[in-house]
Amino acid sequence: MTGVASSISGLEPGSFRDPDSRIFTADGRVLRLLSERGLADWRALSSSGLLKELDAKVVGTREVEANVPEALHGGVAAVLEHDRIPFVSYPYEWTFSMLRDAALLQLELLRRAIEKGLILKDSSPYNVQFQGAQPVFIDVGSFEQLREGEPWAGYRQFCMLFLYPLLLQAWKDVPFQPWLRGSLDGITPHEARALLSARDLLRRGALSHVVLHDRLEQRYEEKEADLKGELRKAGFKKELILANVRGLERLIGRLRWEPDRSTWSEYGPHTTYTAEDAERKARFVADAVAEERPRLVWDLGCNEGRHSRIAAESAEHVVAMDADSLVIDRLYRELRAEGEMRILPLTVNIVDPPPGLGWRGQERRPLLDRGRPDLTLALALIHHVSIAGNVPVAGFLDSLQGATRSLVIEFVSPEDPMARRLLARKRPGNHPDYRADWFEQCLAERFEIVRSQQLAAGSRTLYLARAKA
Known part of the structure; x- marks a missing residue:
């Protein structure tokens, strides 16, 4: 197995959690290093026709030849180059509508990927950037081949970093930005349940995505059960993931946050300038x-x-x-x-x-x-x-x-x-x-x-x- 240096100049500090895909920058270029497994997933994605269908919703990406460091265990099998995003932003700097649009983009990509025999291995808002006022998905390394009988592994992450922050602001008028800045992992199901009132928990979507999610998490927290194996044996189908995704799209699509005013929302009409x-x-x-x-x-x-x-x-x-x-x-x-x-x-x-x-x-x-x-x-x-x-x-x-x-x-x-x-x-x-x-x-x-x-x-x-x- 090829060793990996602990510090390589040019490696993106925030790109280390996926063993099959790392971002490397050199001479103004944004490169993605893929392992053999990552390359297989990329080939499945590029041959599926999904990227052409999504067009500007996914960052422009192409396979290139480039001299890059051995930054992956097992070696680098291929290199991709991405179009550069003009300015990187993070979810704790976004507004309600920006996080909502990023969530809907993530769900659309997931739904359409499943229809092509693919899935997203995670559901992080950090996989989305904004080109002006348009959300763009940047983590093509997140696409992988769908394995029959396995659940959507990114569901919990989606709830913690997308759904719960949006519910908190839409239902309670509590800004989500300090929560996401305070914890990069987001709001846990238990925290979301504690923050919402009994009346909120009766709203559409709260029972399944907050209450039951919290109960199941507490139930399995200290158990060593193979949940994926159990679901596979029980005959878990991709149609169940699609039903969940469509339900989340409807729920998030209905969420609104539009208070009457804020400290500076009426600044223009009341300015002191002639x-x-x-x-x-x-x-x-x-x-x-x-x-x-x-x-x-x-x-x-x-x-x-x-x-x-x-x-x-x-x-x-x-x-x-x-x-x-x-x-x-x-x-x-x-x-x-x-x-x-x-x-x-x-x-x-x-x-x-x-x-x-x-x-x-x-x-x-x-x-x-x-x-x-x-x-x-x-x-x-x-x-x-x-x-x-x-x-x-x-x-x-x-x-x-x-x-x-x-x-x-x-x-x-x-x-x-x-x-x-x-x-x-x-x-x-x-x-x-x-x-x-x-x-x-x-x-x-x-x-x-x-x-x-x-x-x-x-x-x-x-x-x-x-x-x-």
């Missing part, structure tokens, strides 16, 4: 993006996404981030309806950004490690970060200097109505550094200020700046 200042701001952003010619733009605190859309007119890709999940969910649904592929909306609190998680803190990468932006938009944001978030002005600019090549930032003066509202909630003198002169001094120390423009109202100033080495 129409003229809003237009000046939009023009400043458009000119800056056209001038900097960025490949990747981050729009921090994007709200309804107006400036993300402006940036997308010149940039290749835009990641639109806001801590308010409702406004991001609405933006996602708008972009999905438009077929927008350049803007990726994510629920991210920039004061508490996603860290490295999982095994050795590397399985799921920190936000910055997934692709640094060429240009960052930080519009009407600094007062929230520095006043509400208690982050020093200099510290916020330090983080931006280390993250981006160019910056469009808006300073909201302490006299601005929005800043005054935040300061009124704080003890007097708590933010002595929140001043226009100190902000501009700190900005000039870290960035070359290309130009600035004060809006007509007088309390807000826009800056285009480039990071110093």
Whole structure:
């Protein structure tokens, strides 16, 4: 048996759980290394016609010749190359509608795979990425040949990482993002049962997928029974899996989450900008993006996404981030309806950004490690970060200097109505550094200020700046 080095440069840190398939990156290419068994499954998938039928729902994949490390026990039998996803995101950064769409995609792929004599060996949302507002399945190594009489092994994982988080938010209005960020394995059947009320447990789908699931898990938890063998002997058929999948599709397809409002959902109609200042701001952003010619733009605190859309007119890709999940969910649904592929909306609190998680803190990468932006938009944001978030002005600019090549930032003066509202909630003198002169001094120390423009109202100033080495 061929040995495997414990650390090989280029191996994706989050790709180690499947012994038959590992991701390797080299020179900007995304390669998948397959074992003999993995190759047999790939050949079964590629000859089934399923990939052609699914088209853009599965990441573009082809078999290639490439020099790769011996990163699999038993050796590498074949290499696949995948189309590169512009920006990697994780389920704890998605909105309700994004997780729901990813779940429905997973179920559709599973159902259609079973009809072709295949199955998905797992059911992780980490096997899905978003190309703009379109979910794309990326783990072709998850397809394997269906063995008659065996159950859907990924059912428990699907419930823990898809179904229970969706039920929690749809039925209880409890955001799932902190749960998935807190545990990469998701919510267990026992936890889901404890979190839902007696009335919730009477709803359609709860009895079979929550209550009975929990009871069966507790019953077999300490037993050494061969469940697969028992099911095979009992005459388990693939039709039972298909019935379960179709039931889950109906259940998840009916789930909705649409609260009346959130902290920033009504920001647009109640903004303090005049129409003229809003237009000046939009023009400043458009000119800056056209001038900097960025490949990747981050729009921090994007709200309804107006400036993300402006940036997308010149940039290749835009990641639109806001801590308010409702406004991001609405933006996602708008972009999905438009077929927008350049803007990726994510629920991210920039004061508490996603860290490295999982095994050795590397399985799921920190936000910055997934692709640094060429240009960052930080519009009407600094007062929230520095006043509400208690982050020093200099510290916020330090983080931006280390993250981006160019910056469009808006300073909201302490006299601005929005800043005054935040300061009124704080003890007097708590933010002595929140001043226009100190902000501009700190900005000039870290960035070359290309130009600035004060809006007509007088309390807000826009800056285009480039990071110093």
